[in-house]
Amino acid sequence: MGEHMEVDTAKQTLGFQAEVKQLLQLMIHSLYSNKEIFLRELISNASDACDKLRFEAMTQPDLLAGHGELAITVAFDPAARTVTVSDNGIGLSRAEAIEHLGTIAKSGTREFFAQLTGDQQKDAQLIGQFGVGFYSSFIVADRVTVVSRRAGLTAADAIRWESDGAGEFTVEAATRPESGTDVTLHLREGEDELLSGWKLKGIVTRYSDHISLPIRMRKEEWDKDKNESRPTADFETVNQASALWARPKADITDEQYQAFYKHVSHDFGEPLAWTHNRVEGRTEYIQLLYVPEHAPFDLWDRNQRHGIKLYVRRVFIMDDAEQLLPPYLRFVRGVIDSNDLPLNVSREILQESKDVKAIREGSTRRVLSLLEDLADNQKEKYAGFWNEFGQVMKEGIGDDAPNRERIAKLLRFRSTLHGDEPVVTLAEYVARMKEGQTHVYYVTADTLEAARSSPHLEIFRKKGVEVLLLTDRVDEWMLSFLTEFEGKPLTSVAKGSLDLDELADEAEKAEQARTGDEYKDLVERARKTLSARVKDVRITFRLTDSPACLVADEHEMSGHLQRLLKAAGQKTPTAMPILELNPEHPLVQRLKDESDEGRAKEWLELLVDQAVLAEGGQLENPGAFVKRLNSMLLEVGR
Ligand code: ADP
Ligand code: MG
Numbered sequence: 327m328g329e330h331m332e333v334d335t336a337k338q339t340l341g342f343q344a345e346v347k348q349l350l351q352l353m354i355h356s357l358y359s360n361k362e363i364f365l366r367e368l369i370s371n372a373s374d375a376c377d378k379l380r381f382e383a384m385t386q387p388d389l390l391a392g393h394g395e396l397a398i399t400v401a402f403d404p405a406a407r408t409v410t411v412s413d414n415g416i417g418l419s420r421a422e423a424i425e426h427l428g429t430i431a432k433s434g435t436r437e438f439f440a441q442l443t444g445d446q447q448k449d450a451q452l453i454g455q456f457g458v459g460f461y462s463s464f465i466v467a468d469r470v471t472v473v474s475r476r477a478g479l480t481a482a483d484a485i486r487w488e489s490d491g492a493g494e495f496t497v498e499a500a501t502r503p504e505s506g507t508d509v510t511l512h513l514r515e516g517e518d519e520l521l522s523g524w525k526l527k528g529i530v531t532r533y534s535d536h537i538s539l540p541i542r543m544r545k546e547e548w549d550k551d552k553n554e555s556r557p558t559a560d561f562e563t564v565n566q567a568s569a570l571w572a573r574p575k576a577d578i579t580d581e582q583y584q585a586f587y588k589h590v591s592h593d594f595g596e597p598l599a600w601t602h603n604r605v606e607g608r609t610e611y612i613q614l615l616y617v618p619e620h621a622p623f624d625l626w627d628r629n630q631r632h633g634i635k636l637y638v639r640r641v642f643i644m645d646d647a648e649q650l651l652p653p654y655l656r657f658v659r660g661v662i663d664s665n666d667l668p669l670n671v672s673r674e675i676l677q678e679s680k681d682v683k684a685i686r687e688g689s690t691r692r693v694l695s696l697l698e699d700l701a702d703n704q705k706e707k708y709a710g711f712w713n714e715f716g717q718v719m720k721e722g723i724g725d726d727a728p729n730r731e732r733i734a735k736l737l738r739f740r741s742t743l744h745g746d747e748p749v750v751t752l753a754e755y756v757a758r759m760k761e762g763q764t765h766v767y768y769v770t771a772d773t774l775e776a777a778r779s780s781p782h783l784e785i786f787r788k789k790g791v792e793v794l795l796l797t798d799r800v801d802e803w804m805l806s807f808l809t810e811f812e813g814k815p816l817t818s819v820a821k822g823s824l825d826l827d828e829l830a831d832e833a834e835k836a837e838q839a840r841t842g843d844e845y846k847d848l849v850e851r852a853r854k855t856l857s858a859r860v861k862d863v864r865i866t867f868r869l870t871d872s873p874a875c876l877v878a879d880e881h882e883m884s885g886h887l888q889r890l891l892k893a894a895g896q897k898t899p900t901a902m903p904i905l906e907l908n909p910e911h912p913l914v915q916r917l918k919d920e921s922d923e924g925r926a927k928e929w930l931e932l933l934v935d936q937a938v939l940a941e942g943g944q945l946e947n948p949g950a951f952v953k954r955l956n957s958m959l960l961e962v963g964r
Contacts, residue, residue: 356450366533375415377642414506434623454594464491467511477505633659781872866906
């Protein structure tokens with residue numbers, strides 16, 4: 327006691343974290359037309375709080391000794407103009423209240439604020455994706471009071487938190503007979519329609535019917551004399567109060583599935599699709615899994631939480647159970663309820679468990695089936711999915727070897743035969759391959775522009791052969807795992823000596839052999855001159871417009887991958903490229919007959935320089951390039 331106690335009971339005034347202030351203002355202005363969602367958020371928090379208490383009580387049964395049945399209560403007081411949402415869940419200590427009701431601890435916060443535009447409609451959408459939570463109370467309230475007692479603490483250790491949402495909040499000592507939380511909203515001017523049992527009940531059943539705990543409200547009675555309804559002393563349960571996922575599919579409406587999605591995902595938007603199954607057999611479980619419409623802000627955050635809630639026989643066990651789905655499906659939200667796992671399961675046990683492995687494999691297959699179904703039957707929806715999550719799905723090619731073929735079919739690409747939308751499947755590509763073509767060709771680059779203007783594409787354009795255009799960072803990595811599709815090797819147009827024989831006819835082949843002989847001397851000279859910059863020089867027939875290009879050796883990293891790794895700060899052995907010369911190009915033809923050694927050297931260097939630039943690379947010595955170019959321009963002008 328003594329000093330410690332004094333600090334703890336004193337009234338403290340604290341400032342909100344700067345981001346909270348900003349969020350509050352945005353929310354009040356952009357979410358006003360959706361103001362009813364505050365009740366969904368408060369009930370969702372109350373439900374989470376009860377789940378957490380039930381979970382903690384498994385190891386500390388005392389926490390529930392003498393405790394009332396876990397439940398949520400919604401009440402209102404017309405005289406005081408307040409609405410109160412109460413629960414008898416886990417509660418908040420003083421430190422927890424300061425932390426959870428004064429800051430935003432979410433990952434993705436920075437990305438969220440960076441994306442705000444100032445346009446109310448767009449920002450409303452973004453806030454929704456980010457999650458509105460407790461702070462949404464201030465849409466309808468100009469003062470919010472929270473009285474809370476953490477389970478395990480005494481009645482006198484309860485706290486009262488209060489704020490007008492402007493910039494500060496206070497915390498002081500309070501008492502509460504049971505653990506749990508009351509959130510009281512002092513309504514803003516003009517919000518009196520919420521002071522109605524009928525109105526509140528309507529909002530609860532619309533948004534929160536799926537909550538598995540009872541939500542209680544005072545029963546009302548019609549007063550004939552006054553011609554209005556009047557609260558009685560009795561309470562009634564206004565929701566179905568059974569776990570939604572455990573109900574038969576046929577009894578659940580789309581609206582109920584959608585409302586439940588908002589609860590488990592903390593997302594404001596709609597789910598794109600869901601799959602709900604009861605799996606029977608050696609491992610028994612229920613899965614209700616959703617694919618969101620929009621990517622969350624923390625999709626690329628390594629520490630991000632994973633979206634699956636684990637239950638064991640209807641009892642909540644943990645949020646963000648990352649063992650239940652592989653990392654590349656981290657955007658999936660939902661619930662898995664196991665019949666077999668022990669109630670005291672820990673994250674460590676999850677890692678080892680055979681049941682969990684079976685659940686993960688089964689759930690992965692379900693999600694893939696759901697996506698296949700979208701891809702086959704709802705192409706537009708799938709296109710939307712691919713735009714949001716395509717890059718993450720590509721991780722699955724490397725991470726999920728057993729499902730690699732299924733994932734490969736879900737991939738979508740841009741290609742030289744299509745506009746800018748990624749719509750081409752590997753199966754379509756293979757189906758329209760040219761006669762004699764045995765490879766699936768692709769080019770990688772930083773941007774679509776760079777990919778399209780790559781000199782490596784020239785021969786393919788001439789021959790009318792389709793090339794996939796890959797510009798995602800993850801592509802090079804993915805391609806190291808995706809080496810073939812239906813027996814057709816995936817081949818970079820910028821690697822190795824292209825086996826273009828399959829695309830050439832007999833006359834062309836003979837012509838090419840003759841040309842090769844003709845250019846022997848030039849190739850030999852170029853090898854010597856450029857030995858510090860390229861590891862080999864050869865004649866190519868892959869170019870039509872450009873005089874030269876660089877290719878990587880069959881088994882070496884492409885120039886693009888080397889640049890990516892370098893940009894990511896990784897040390898990479900710099901593999902020297904191979905220079906290929908286009909014998910059809912006038913520059914190369916003239917070079918063959920150039921007798922001035924010095925000039926020939928300058929020309930060759932310049933050809934390497936421009937080949938580096940053409941594939942989006944950077945010159946080691948740009949100054950020398952400019953000098954060379956200028957002296958050549960002068961010669962031309964003479
Ligand atoms: P989220 O629910 O997404 O975590 P919220 O803004 O809704 O975000 O709530 C913030 C945090 O405040 C919760 O994570 C929880 O720790 C705490 N909290 C809110 N309401 C309650 C409650 N009724 N009981 C206990 N803790 C609560
Ligand atoms: Mg919440």
